[in-house]
Amino acid sequence: MAQEQTSQSVAPARLVIHNIGLLLSGDIGRPILDADTVVAVNGKITAVGKAKDLDTASATIRIDAMGTTLAPGLIDSHVHPVAGDWTPRQNQIGWIDSYLHGGVTTMISAGEVHTPGRPKDVVGLKAMAIFAQRAFSAFRPGGVRIYAGAPVIEHGMVEEDFKDLAAAGVTMLGEVGLGSVKDGATARQMVAWARKYGIQSTIHTGGPSIPGSSLIDQDIVLATDADVIGHINGGHTALPDDQIVALCEKSPRALEIVHNGNEKAALLTLRTARELKHLDRVILGTDSPAGSGVQPLGILRMISMLSSLAGVSAEVAVCFATGNTARIRNLDCGLIEPGRVATFVMIDKAQHSPGKTVLESMQRGDLPGIGMVIIDGTISAQRSRNTPPATRVPEVVKQ
Numbered sequence: 001m002a003q004e005q006t007s008q009s010v011a012p013a014r015l016v017i018h019n020i021g022l023l024l025s026g027d028i029g030r031p032i033l034d035a036d037t038v039v040a041v042n043g044k045i046t047a048v049g050k051a052k053d054l055d056t057a058s059a060t061i062r063i064d065a066m067g068t069t070l071a072p073g074l075i076d077s078h079v080h081p082v083a084g085d086w087t088p089r090q091n092q093i094g095w096i097d098s099y100l101h102g103g104v105t106t107m108i109s110a111g112e113v114h115t116p117g118r119p120k121d122v123v124g125l126k127a128m129a130i131f132a133q134r135a136f137s138a139f140r141p142g143g144v145r146i147y148a149g150a151p152v153i154e155h156g157m158v159e160e161d162f163k164d165l166a167a168a169g170v171t172m173l174g175e176v177g178l179g180s181v182k183d184g185a186t187a188r189q190m191v192a193w194a195r196k197y198g199i200q201s202t203i204h205t206g207g208p209s210i211p212g213s214s215l216i217d218q219d220i221v222l223a224t225d226a227d228v229i230g231h232i233n234g235g236h237t238a239l240p241d242d243q244i245v246a247l248c249e250k251s252p253r254a255l256e257i258v259h260n261g262n263e264k265a266a267l268l269t270l271r272t273a274r275e276l277k278h279l280d281r282v283i284l285g286t287d288s289p290a291g292s293g294v295q296p297l298g299i300l301r302m303i304s305m306l307s308s309l310a311g312v313s314a315e316v317a318v319c320f321a322t323g324n325t326a327r328i329r330n331l332d333c334g335l336i337e338p339g340r341v342a343t344f345v346m347i348d349k350a351q352h353s354p355g356k357t358v359l360e361s362m363q364r365g366d367l368p369g370i371g372m373v374i375i376d377g378t379i380s381a382q383r384s385r386n387t388p389p390a391t392r393v394p395e396v397v398k399q
């Protein structure tokens with residue numbers, strides 16, 4: 001089901017969600033809000049607070065949260081889409097819709113590198129990036145918003161190419177290092193050109209992912225100075241511990257931890273970021289589809305893994321996949337506050353998890369159950385077909 005903008009509707013679409021048991025803001029400075037009600041008009045949040053203090057009348061969609069937890073929709077900071085909801089990596093169809101049932105409402109392409117016959121000449125790679133940006137802007141599998149069109153830099157590109165790409169609507173580079181540019185000096189120059197024209201960058205970090213790709217070590221990452229240290233825990237093979245620690249300490253850039261990486265290195269990264277008081281730099285991705293497949297619950301699994309093993313609370317771990325990513329990626333989602341898009345995931349403790357609350361269950365390493373996903377003020381999924389069943393699920397009172 002593709003999402004359509006509602007700007008042409010006559011009466012405003014007014015969503016009211018009440019009886020929220022716990023409201024996770026996505027903001028790492030204040031991860032839990034003292035609120036039980038969210039109001040959104042035409043897909044944008046207009047009010048957050050206590051029901052008794054808000055105007056909750058004249059809803060066109062009214063949802064009783066039934067005491068469940070509302071959080072911003074999850075953002076997967078690192079995916080490799082190709083075309084629509086098909087991936088050739090494991091030859092699967094419908095993979096993005098499956099992630100919707102894992103609470104993911106926004107995806108960011110780290111390069112459409114699995115495209116069969118991917119062009120590597122400059123004109124071809126620019127054309128492919130512009131095509132992907134256009135195609136995924138116009139098509140949202142399950143309603144999931146996909147930011148795509150992320151060219152992989154190759155030798156021969158000049159400043160004018162980055163200017164052209166930006167003018168054509170391209171806003172980010174694919175993983176630096178997956179193309180022919182693997183030396184720090186060239187990569188740094190191209191990343192600087194990209195930045196000059198408002199294009200964000202990510203670098204592959206660690207050993208080669210598949211035959212044909214190569215090692216990108218600490219020195220190349222630091223020299224390149226991309227905006228995001230992509231999969232700092234490897235994708236799949238991680239750098240040695242001392243290099244991971246050095247990247248956390250010496251670079252001010254975002255620290256991206258991925259599901260397809262080394263889990264021990266993920267924990268090292270998180271502990272180092274915590275010691276440095278740099279948890280606001282941590283963002284999460286799956287780096288999927290990949291050799292290890294498609295992981296619809298990958299972001300939820302990382303939140304539970306990090307909060308159970310790395311000594312951060314579950315509400316903070318949720319921020320790694322919501323507000324942190326939105327801030328670093330300049331997105332209009334990821335936080336529960338007026339003006340943001342009304343894009344939410346509603347969760348509860350999974351049935352029979354021994355934790356007393358949903359947060360405690362996640363801190364024990366269990367996944368939460370998803371009861372509803374809302375994108376731009378519209379219900380995109382109800383009880384998830386992929387998570388363990390939530391104990392309680394929201395009810396649609398009026399629609």
Ligand SMILES: [Zn+2]
Nearest residue numbers: 175204209235
């Ligand atoms: Zn990579």
